[in-house]
Amino acid sequence: MESSSSLWRRFWVWFSAPFRAPPRKRRITRRPEPEVALTAGPRGSAPWTRGVDAPSLEPIHVRRHVLDGLHEAEVAARSFDDRAFLRRLQSTIATDDLGLPPFPGTVVELKRLLSRGVEVPAARLALVIEKDHALVEAVLRQARGPAWRTPPDSLRTAVTRVGNDALWRASMRFALEATVFHVPGYQHRVEEIREHSLVVAEIAAWMLGDAEDRGGAWLAGLLHDIGKLVIYKEAGRLGAPVSESVLHDVIDRMHASIGFLVARRWEFAEVEAGAIALHHGTTRMPGGPGRLAAYLRAADIAAHGAQARRARQATTARQVLVADFRGLGFDADAALNVADQASMRLSRLQAA
Numbered sequence: 001m002e003s004s005s006s007l008w009r010r011f012w013v014w015f016s017a018p019f020r021a022p023p024r025k026r027r028i029t030r031r032p033e034p035e036v037a038l039t040a041g042p043r044g045s046a047p048w049t050r051g052v053d054a055p056s057l058e059p060i061h062v063r064r065h066v067l068d069g070l071h072e073a074e075v076a077a078r079s080f081d082d083r084a085f086l087r088r089l090q091s092t093i094a095t096d097d098l099g100l101p102p103f104p105g106t107v108v109e110l111k112r113l114l115s116r117g118v119e120v121p122a123a124r125l126a127l128v129i130e131k132d133h134a135l136v137e138a139v140l141r142q143a144r145g146p147a148w149r150t151p152p153d154s155l156r157t158a159v160t161r162v163g164n165d166a167l168w169r170a171s172m173r174f175a176l177e178a179t180v181f182h183v184p185g186y187q188h189r190v191e192e193i194r195e196h197s198l199v200v201a202e203i204a205a206w207m208l209g210d211a212e213d214r215g216g217a218w219l220a221g222l223l224h225d226i227g228k229l230v231i232y233k234e235a236g237r238l239g240a241p242v243s244e245s246v247l248h249d250v251i252d253r254m255h256a257s258i259g260f261l262v263a264r265r266w267e268f269a270e271v272e273a274g275a276i277a278l279h280h281g282t283t284r285m286p287g288g289p290g291r292l293a294a295y296l297r298a299a300d301i302a303a304h305g306a307q308a309r310r311a312r313q314a315t316t317a318r319q320v321l322v323a324d325f326r327g328l329g330f331d332a333d334a335a336l337n338v339a340d341q342a343s344m345r346l347s348r349l350q351a352a
């Protein structure tokens with residue numbers, strides 16, 4: 001039996017219906033896409049524009065340029081810790097080894113073998129790999145993937161299974177994970193750079209197609225922002241917080257130059273080192289380094305574009321890419337797809 005109060009409520013709803021104002025249509029206001037989400041961040045510019053190229057491809061000149069810039073920043077710095085960081089960085093840049101371990105000889109040897117553009121017998125590659133126990137482990141791990149039912153019976157079988165291209169990439173990744181990409185205090189930023197760099201490497205290699213120097217393009221992509229890691233490394237060593245403004249200023253102005261010095265220190269080819277020096281496109285240079293640098297810049301934008309798409313941010317990357325890629329003879333959307341696929345592969349690897 002229905003109570004009198006609920007009967008009354010139903011009567012009132014029926015009776016008052018004609019007098020009530022019709023429900024207001026909710027106006028669906030589409031907020032404009034955040035067109036410049038990446039460009040309107042706290043640092044006020046798109047990530048691919050945050051960098052200045054090296055002033056030349058002459059190591060002595062570039063080193064002098066970095067030291068002068070750091071000295072100027074030191075004089076202008078307000079805090080004791082910032083000055084200490086800038087002084088430390090100057091002494092590191094002044095040394096020949098830049099505070100970095102040598103690039104693993106095994107990987108250099110592999111690179112030399114694999115980038116000759118001729119078929120290298122698996123036995124020959126296995127001989128080089130077995131010099132480094134950790135690298136052997138990395139290759140065996142890769143060859144035990146779900147595509148094969150049984151584990152490889154030898155390193156030679158593992159090398160054949162993995163294939164030259166994957167082997168080259170695995171060894172480079174291994175080398176950099178082992179030596180460079182560990183920066184206490186700034187590890188999360190370093191991981192971001194590492195992931196971004198792997199995507200840039202894939203796009204740069206895709207742009208080269210079947211060209212012989214594809215491995216070099218991949219390597220230059222992987223290392224294009226390595227100068228940032230040297231800077232973070234010094235900031236992390238200090239044990240005291242460096243102010244963000246000083247850190248970003250040094251990174252923006254110096255990372256391409258420092259990256260160039262690192263590439264030269266590790267004896268990479270002049271084209272690769274030069275492309276790292278010029279990857280922000282503020283200095284255009286003709287010839288091999290200039291051409292690879294233009295590819296790196298485009299790959300950098302595509303990688304940032306893919307990252308923004310994953311984060312569901314709109315970005316100006318596509319517009320910039322269309323212009324850039326047209327000049328280089330590539331399709332911007334295809335590049336973005338390569339970037340999407342590379343970052344998806346990377347997330348799958350990380351999740352595994």
Ligand SMILES: [Fe+2]
Binds near residue numbers: 050051224225256279
């Ligand atoms: Fe950069």
Ligand SMILES: [Fe+2]
Binds near residue numbers: 196200
């Ligand atoms: Fe980058």
